[in-house]
Every structure is written in structure tokens, then in C-alpha cells.
Amino acid sequence: MAAITPDRKIIDILNEKKAAGVKTCLSLEYFPPRTEEGVKNLYARMDRMKGALSPLFTDMTWGAGGSTADLSLELALHAQKTGHVSNLHMTCTNIQAKEGEEDVDPKKAIHDALQAALDGGIRNIVALRGDPPAGEEEWKASEGGFACALDLVKYMREHFGQEFGISVAGYPEGHPNAISEVADPSTLTEAEKARSSSFDGKTYCCLDADYKKEMDYLxxxxxxxxxLIITQMFFDVEVFKTFVKDCRKWGINCPVVPGLMCINAYGGFKKMTKFCKTRVPADLDAKMDSIKDDAAAVKEFGVEFGVKVCQDLMDSGLIEVLHFYTLNLEKVVYGILDQLKLSDNALALVNEKDAASMVAKGSAWARVGDEVTCEHGKGVVDELLPDGSAVIVISGKDDKVTMAKGAYQKVF
Known part of the structure; x- marks a missing residue:
């Protein structure tokens, strides 16, 4: 088996490991922090986690609307230079013009970013459509840019040949945009029921006809x-198993990597699952509600639940990689992998004193109704403006304040 060096493609390494009889590998995903202190702390965490876990590859996300393009590339290049097999996310969304620049040609901007990645030794890209920029509820293609992830994949193969290994997203429950509210849940088919979700007394589902479109597009x-395919987060393993089997029915035979969202905090779990309309099994929902006021218990349960999910996935024989959405934290990931015997007392290395600095730059998660904090105190987002500013109703007061993008943070 060839040496695993940072300039290799993930798919080649994975195929070699499979041929050598290695059953389960793991990979880690991080996001660009908002502050310089956060970046410094993330570098230290990535070094610790690489030493403790030897991940097959390391993902770096690309912020909503291209908002972290430069920083994402910088972080991915740092990872590559420090021995990670770097897997850089890249989206079709517009890259914002820098101060003093005219409007950006979106295709040229993506091409230049790809070339910079290639020149820096990165050989792996996750091709995505992307989330809408802050202040916008719907995703829109940039004028003259790519309309979807498929366009980006085609462009990369046309202009860069086989220089890059390419990953794409898969959605076991359907893309959030393909999930609709169901007026009468009794009309759902068995397949639809199995991937449906419920929030605030309403039922949501990617209906069979829309699911077929999703699979055709994949x-x-x-x-x-x-x-290879890396999936959206899920909390019902049966949904993932069905998705992989459906992939094979559609003639999709590449590896399907399960995206595992670590449960670190009650608020974050609730907001992300509601935003993505993610199916949450009733027993999981009840357990989270029962411990919502005990942060330590939530993390402890995050480990317990993560172990169960990972063991179920490994027992299924359908996976080759466990891909952890770390949320730039390490305790829950270490706890899971230590219990699975995929790491050796990694928990002894935990240092999450800097957790407060792990706030995402250009986060797309702030939405109307989210609780945020700013210099005026805690409040709730009442309105999002096109420039990313938020009108916030301050808790305990009748006051509304307008805060610029970056001057308010979500409360998780």
C-alpha cells in the first residue's frame, strides 16, 4: 500500500485500504472560525486531532454565499501543509468582491480558487451548490455563474481533468429544498413515512416523486x-441504510460516506435539525428534551448516541468511512472513537477551554426567530436585511436594534 501523503486523492487511498482489508476509516470536518483567535485555536485543535485519530482526510467548509472563500482556502492549505489529506468544500455561490474591486466573474473566481488549491497541493474538492448568503432566505445562482453542483463537477473535469478527487453531497432524507409540509400525514407511503420529520406539530417529507428526482440528480x-458521496447529517440509521441501497438501485456504485453530526449542545441540535427538517426519532427527541438544561449530560449523551450510530453503521457493512462534523470541537468525537476502540484514550487530550471562539465566520444558520447575543444583550432576530444586518428584539425590553453582520452571534 502506497504511503498516505497529503497530495493524494481520497478515493485512491480508500481503494487501497479496502484492498488491504481495512474495514473502517474516519474523517473530520471543520469550519472557518470568525476571529483570528478562533483560527489560531482551530490550528491547535486540528493538530491534536490529527495526532490522536489519524483521519483519512480532513474537510474544510466554504461559507454561505462564498463568504469565507479566502479563509477556507487558507485553512485547507494549512491543513495540507501540516500533513492532512485536505478536502476543500467549494460552492457555486458568488465569491464576494474585495474592497476596491469591481464585481467578480463567478466562474473565473471559482477557477482561480481551484487553481490556487491545486498549486498548494490540495487534490480533493467537495463540489456543492451552497447555502444562501446571510440575509437571504433562498439560494440564487450568480449571474454568469454555475447553477448547481453538477455544473461545477462538469467544469472541474473539463478544465482540470483528473487532477482532483471530487466528492459530492447526498441527502438521505432529500435536500431541504425538496422537503415539503404534508397536510395529511395519512397519505404518506411507507417509504415516505420512514424519512418524514415533525416539527411544531407539522409533518415534513421529501415525497416519492421528489426523492426520485433527487436520486436521478445524484x-x-x-x-x-x-x-464519492458524503451525506447530509442524519439521526436515523435506517434512513441512511435505505439511501445506500437506493444508490445501488440507481447504479450509483461509488462509496457513500455517512455525515455524522456530533451532538454537543441542545440548542444547536434543535436549531439545525429544524432548519434542515431532519428526521429525529421519537426516543432521541424525548431524551434530548429531558436533559436540555444539563450541558454536561448533553455531551455525555452525545457520546453514547454517537457510539450506537457508528456501531450500527459499521455492523451494516455498507460503509468504509465515518465522517464527523466536529463543529470545531473534540470531546464528543474523542469519546465516541475511544469507546469504539478506534482511538486510544484520546479523551486525555481534550482542551475545549477555547470553545467560545469556535463561532463560524459567515454562518448561514442565523434566521428569523433565532436567539442571538450582541452588545445590547440577548435577543431574538426579528428581521434579516439584505446586507446581513439583523433587526433584533432585545429580551426583556421593547427595544429593537439593528446590528451589522458579524456584530451579533447565535446562541447555541
């Missing part, structure tokens, strides 16, 4: 040159 992305 097949197009793979046929266009994608090497």
Missing part, C-alpha cells in the same frame, strides 16, 4: 465524474 453528479 446519479448525474456521479456520472459526471464524482468519486
Amino acid at each position: 446519479k448525474e453528479k456521479v456520472d459526471a465524474g464524482s468519486d
Whole structure:
């Protein structure tokens, strides 16, 4: 088996490990922090986690609307230079013009970013459509840019050949945009019921006809040159198993990597699952509600639940990699992998004193109704403005304040 060096493609390493009889590998995903202190702390955490876990590859996300393009590339290049097999997310969304620049040509901006990644030794890209920029509720293609992830995959293969290994996203429950509210849940088919979700007394589902479109589109992305699929988060393992089996029915035969969202905090769990309309099994929902006021208990349960999910996935024989959305934290990931015997007392290395600095730059999660904090105190977002500013109703007061993007933070 060839040496695992940072300039290799994930799919090649994975194929070699599979041929050598290695059953389960792991990978880690991080996001660009908002502050310089956060970046410094993330570098230290990435070094610790690489030493403790030897991940197969390391993902770096690309902020909503291209908002972290430069920093994402910088962080991914740092990872590559420090021995990680770096897997850089890249989206079709517009890259914002720098101060003093005219409007950016979106295709040229993406091309330049890809070339910079290649020149820096990065050989792996996650091709995504992307989330809408802050202040916008719907995703819109940039004028003259790519309309979808498929366009980006095709462009990369046309202009860069086989220089990059390409990953694409898969959605076991359907893309959030393809999930709709169901007026009468009794009309759902058995397949629809199995991937449906419920929030605030309403039922949501990617209906069979829309799910078929999702799978047809995924097949197009793979046929266009994608090497592997990394899934959206899920909390019901049966939904993932069905998705992998459906992939094979559609003739999608590449590896399907499960995206595992670590449960670190009650608020974050609730907001992310509601935003993505993620299916949450009733027993999981009840357990989270029962411990919501005990932060330590939530993390402890996050480990317990993560172990169960990972063991179920490994026992299924359907996976080769466990991919952890770390949320730039380490305790829950270490706890899970220590109990699975995939790491050796990694928990002894935990240092989350800097957790407060791990706030995402350009986060797309702030939405109307979210609780945030700013210099005026805690409040709730009443309105999001096109420039990313938020009108916030301050708790305990009748006052509304307008805060610029970056001057308020979500409360998780």
C-alpha cells in the first residue's frame, strides 16, 4: 500500500485500504472560525486531532454565499501543509468582491480558487451548490455563474481533468429544498413515512416523486465524474441504510460516506435539525428534551448516541468511512472513537477551554426567530436585511436594534 501523503486523492487511498482489508476509516470536518483567535485555536485543535485519530482526510467548509472563500482556502492549505489529506468544500455561490474591486466573474473566481488549491497541493474538492448568503432566505445562482453542483463537477473535469478527487453531497432524507409540509400525514407511503420529520406539530417529507428526482440528480453528479458521496447529517440509521441501497438501485456504485453530526449542545441540535427538517426519532427527541438544561449530560449523551450510530453503521457493512462534523470541537468525537476502540484514550487530550471562539465566520444558520447575543444583550432576530444586518428584539425590553453582520452571534 502506497504511503498516505497529503497530495493524494481520497478515493485512491480508500481503494487501497479496502484492498488491504481495512474495514473502517474516519474523517473530520471543520469550519472557518470568525476571529483570528478562533483560527489560531482551530490550528491547535486540528493538530491534536490529527495526532490522536489519524483521519483519512480532513474537510474544510466554504461559507454561505462564498463568504469565507479566502479563509477556507487558507485553512485547507494549512491543513495540507501540516500533513492532512485536505478536502476543500467549494460552492457555486458568488465569491464576494474585495474592497476596491469591481464585481467578480463567478466562474473565473471559482477557477482561480481551484487553481490556487491545486498549486498548494490540495487534490480533493467537495463540489456543492451552497447555502444562501446571510440575509437571504433562498439560494440564487450568480449571474454568469454555475447553477448547481453538477455544473461545477462538469467544469472541474473539463478544465482540470483528473487532477482532483471530487466528492459530492447526498441527502438521505432529500435536500431541504425538496422537503415539503404534508397536510395529511395519512397519505404518506411507507417509504415516505420512514424519512418524514415533525416539527411544531407539522409533518415534513421529501415525497416519492421528489426523492426520485433527487436520486436521478445524484446519479448525474456521479456520472459526471464524482468519486464519492458524503451525506447530509442524519439521526436515523435506517434512513441512511435505505439511501445506500437506493444508490445501488440507481447504479450509483461509488462509496457513500455517512455525515455524522456530533451532538454537543441542545440548542444547536434543535436549531439545525429544524432548519434542515431532519428526521429525529421519537426516543432521541424525548431524551434530548429531558436533559436540555444539563450541558454536561448533553455531551455525555452525545457520546453514547454517537457510539450506537457508528456501531450500527459499521455492523451494516455498507460503509468504509465515518465522517464527523466536529463543529470545531473534540470531546464528543474523542469519546465516541475511544469507546469504539478506534482511538486510544484520546479523551486525555481534550482542551475545549477555547470553545467560545469556535463561532463560524459567515454562518448561514442565523434566521428569523433565532436567539442571538450582541452588545445590547440577548435577543431574538426579528428581521434579516439584505446586507446581513439583523433587526433584533432585545429580551426583556421593547427595544429593537439593528446590528451589522458579524456584530451579533447565535446562541447555541
